[in-house]
Amino acid sequence: MNIGILTSGGDAPGMNAFISKFVCLNNKDKIIAFKFGYQGLVDNNTIKLDKTFVSNSSHLGGSVIKSSRCSEFMTKKGLEKALNNIKVNKISILIILGGEGTLKGAKELSKNGVNVIFVPSTIDNDLSCTQRTLGFDSAVNAAVDAVEKIKQTMLSLNRIFICEVMGRHCSDIATDTFFATDSTCLITEKSNYNFKNLISNLKEAIEKGEESPSIIIRENILDIFKLAKEIQNELDIETRACRIGYVQRGCQPSVIDRILARKFAIFATDLIVQKQFNKALCYTNGIVEAKNILEV
Numbered sequence: 001m002n003i004g005i006l007t008s009g010g011d012a013p014g015m016n017a018f019i020s021k022f023v024c025l026n027n028k029d030k031i032i033a034f035k036f037g038y039q040g041l042v043d044n045n046t047i048k049l050d051k052t053f054v055s056n057s058s059h060l061g062g063s064v065i066k067s068s069r070c071s072e073f074m075t076k077k078g079l080e081k082a083l084n085n086i087k088v089n090k091i092s093i094l095i096i097l098g099g100e101g102t103l104k105g106a107k108e109l110s111k112n113g114v115n116v117i118f119v120p121s122t123i124d125n126d127l128s129c130t131q132r133t134l135g136f137d138s139a140v141n142a143a144v145d146a147v148e149k150i151k152q153t154m155l156s157l158n159r160i161f162i163c164e165v166m167g168r169h170c171s172d173i174a175t176d177t178f179f180a181t182d183s184t185c186l187i188t189e190k191s192n193y194n195f196k197n198l199i200s201n202l203k204e205a206i207e208k209g210e211e212s213p214s215i216i217i218r219e220n221i222l223d224i225f226k227l228a229k230e231i232q233n234e235l236d237i238e239t240r241a242c243r244i245g246y247v248q249r250g251c252q253p254s255v256i257d258r259i260l261a262r263k264f265a266i267f268a269t270d271l272i273v274q275k276q277f278n279k280a281l282c283y284t285n286g287i288v289e290a291k292n293i294l295e296v
């Protein structure tokens with residue numbers, strides 16, 4: 001049997017751990033990776049995966065089979081090309097790893113008769129079907145590590161500092177980073193941000209003895225460099241802003257993500273044995289389950 005696999009959208013730590021385990025578990029089948037996600041499906045850019053290809057990769061961030069955000073696949077012509085290449089390669093099942101945009105593509109393929117298994121993989125943790133996506137825990141750990149390092153230098157100079165974390169439109173990375181680092185203020189779409197309140201919270205923290213108050217903010221809310229200047233002008237305390245950025249995405253997968261990747265790979269293999277397709281894997285209260293892809 002030929003099994004296709006692809007990673008699409010922003011890569012997530014744990015994708016390689018999944019691929020590696022999945023390839024090892026299904027080594028009697030021919031596993032064909034479509035490189036660069038849906039783009040590889042449109043262009044028929046393939047590579048055969050075997051144990052040698054995936055060896056020594058499960059602990060690495062990124063995706064060994066490459067990823068991309070592919071707009072061509074979203075067109076009628078792109079989808080037709082993709083469906084044709086699935087036929088050409090005699091793919092019986094297609095394993096798709098990615099986030100929200102990737103899930104839309106997986107649904108489209110499923111509607112067109114492709115046997116799909118979707119593995120939620122994005123640092124953003126923004127898929128409602130699952131409590132946890134692959135990559136989220138690693139991204140939070142990377143953000144916490146970065147904030148703590150930044151804090152050491154800021155503390156030496158008694159500066160206020162702002163750290164912007166990823167998450168696109170989801171506040172989960174910001175919220176967990178805020179709690180884990182015991183930061184002073186948190187700004188997300190849920191926090192009803194207003195400059196006056198922020199200043200009074202910072203003042204209060206300083207009065208209580210905090211030497212270097214910290215602000216954790218989710219990306220895509222406001223200009224952190226402008227905000228740093230405004231705080232500095234208002235409080236006359238040196239303030240710095242810093243975007244933590246891609247270290248959150250390119251980091252090594254955490255232990256939790258490695259174990260989740262392993263569970264997902266075993267579950268996906270079981271679904272194949274049971275001939276259960278068009279499923280999205282989900283992780284709820286410590287348990288992996290499969291939901292109908294068209295309903296999630």
Ligand code: F6P
Nearest residue numbers: 010099122123124166167168249
């Ligand atoms: O979806 C993952 C993510 O890292 C988001 O957190 C971030 O907003 C976005 O991707 C960045 O995308 P790009 O790699 O295209 O700059």
